[in-house]
Amino acid sequence: MPFGTPPKQLSPGGDFGWLKKTYTWYADVVSPMASSAGDRHGHNISAQDFGFQADSKNASAPGGSYPSSALSCTSCHDPHGTYRRNQDGTISTSGKPIRDSGSYDTSPTPDAQTSVGSYRMLGGTGYVPQGMTGGLAFSFAPPSAVAPSDYNRSEATTLTRVAYGSGFSDWCRNCHTNIHNGTYSFKHPAAGFASGASAGTLDVTMINYYDQYIKTGDLTGSAATAYFSLVPFEIGTQNYSILKSIVTTSPTKGPDLADGSPAVMCLSCHRGHASGWDYGMRWNSKTSQITYNGKYSQESLLYQPYGQGRTEAEALQAYYQTPSLKFDPSQQGLCYKCHATVPQ
Template structure:
């Protein structure tokens, strides 16, 4: 699931709401939660923004409530970034939302590779480099435009993807628009109400849809609506016992193509990268692989228990009730794929950031993601080329706390969940 990057609250407001969605309730929150509305506030911030944001920029305004600043070492609700003060050497970002913790953008790693040369995994390669000056997040220094697209990196913010005023809504018949019946609640959760004749629910994580142009001046207009998806209420959590299963229904890759269109198809219509989207059905063979694959060397799995949140898939449906019945964080539905399930961008990547290059869900650059029965680290004798500068604790956190013993003693890439090469 993608996690909300939404409007933040003033410090006074932040203490009064347990979760970000309590403030937004699926749509526009209190104006003074994000904007200076009094004359004295406006005077103090007159050099910041024409719209008088309480932060120096859009993302800084969001992070006023969505970055954990209380020193907690356990994941909490609506936080999507760990404070920079908690990101020292060997320390992993704390938050475990399905989209990932932006704190990984501040973690840099260096190691000596098998060829003897120094290699590195730069923080800015770990995710979407939002610009949030107040919190030390800056634009990507090397990639100036969205890969496969025309969105300028200097303009990337939370509101590049999420509509800060939450105008986009889902009606009872499933249609999405940015106007119409009022939004009565969030549409992101298993507990969200049904849209009906008197009201609608917001799109998944307040993602923007067709016609959206963010206020950052990037000049790009969205051509695709948000995906159909539902998250469990408890979504920011350790997955050592049960997976956090976001029910991805359809449309995720199509929505990602708003900024990354050439990553999905070249001028001939052929996919230029790994196939993804509604036309990238798993088919009988890959679905069978997914369901039987447990770990390297173990193809004895069952469809009833095959789901793995490190390799999610789209179900090929936008039916609200079906998605609600599937999303969970207690292991109540672990069912695997069928031939009509499809690969999407989030099958391999996280939406915000991860502990690995290209914000992948596991380390695709290492030969083993588990080595000698443990997560490889600089602290447990794993080869330097496999530990890649990380401690075993950092790797475990990047793998969302899943137990190393749930994999093979020498576990290879989770690409094998669909391809079953090892």
């Protein structure tokens, strides 16, 4: 990855190329050099042939025990795609043949003769890659979601909306059992009904606030256009006709109690693969404002407390080409899309 040039892919999961980008900067004249290591930018898949090494800090999944040395594409995706969604909505590893992908708005609906694949061929209950021991087998099902077929695209003018339905937080807890629940790391709810984590649904006040929030200082938004792909939420349903209709007919609508129980989930803040920011975050959570003077980067300046070593091209790509001018010139972090004040 050449200096100053961002990775190319803009898929919802995020480009693993960010793992090869380490940034350093000085925040001010007194502070020591700060850094954001490539390792910290998400899931370090070990793929030696492509120069991807296992994570150098975490020996295992934070809040769980999955070994970092064994983390690869097939830790999460079942290469044989045996997990299937059936006509009655259940997930199984055998039964009716899988007719097609189940990930898209264009995917067929399972019927009496055929099933479709799980979202993105993600592994479900009992999944454990070949060669790993049974104690690491997944406890939770693949999540429910629908992606648009043109999902790998610039968001310079329009958003890419994945209709995240339900089950993402539980699915991530297959490996991160005790994350953000007060025993490990920053405390925050992420609704997961299968794991009994019921906190994290958005109440009416938060839904209204999400709908109104456009950017720092601008609360003039409305429900029909409130969705923001840098701060997605779970719709709170496994009903695929609702999920498909949201992707195709109202791709930008905000959380709606008529569709399900909207909730904050792991992917509200993180990307599934990697991002340009620490901890695979969707935005830079290590700075008090994500724009400065209307720009993401402070590339020509000596001190870069906000730009943090990224070039404008890199930061723009990390925000999926969202123009910096869509934000306030001194835009706060995106926790404020849901919280009027961020609780301490």
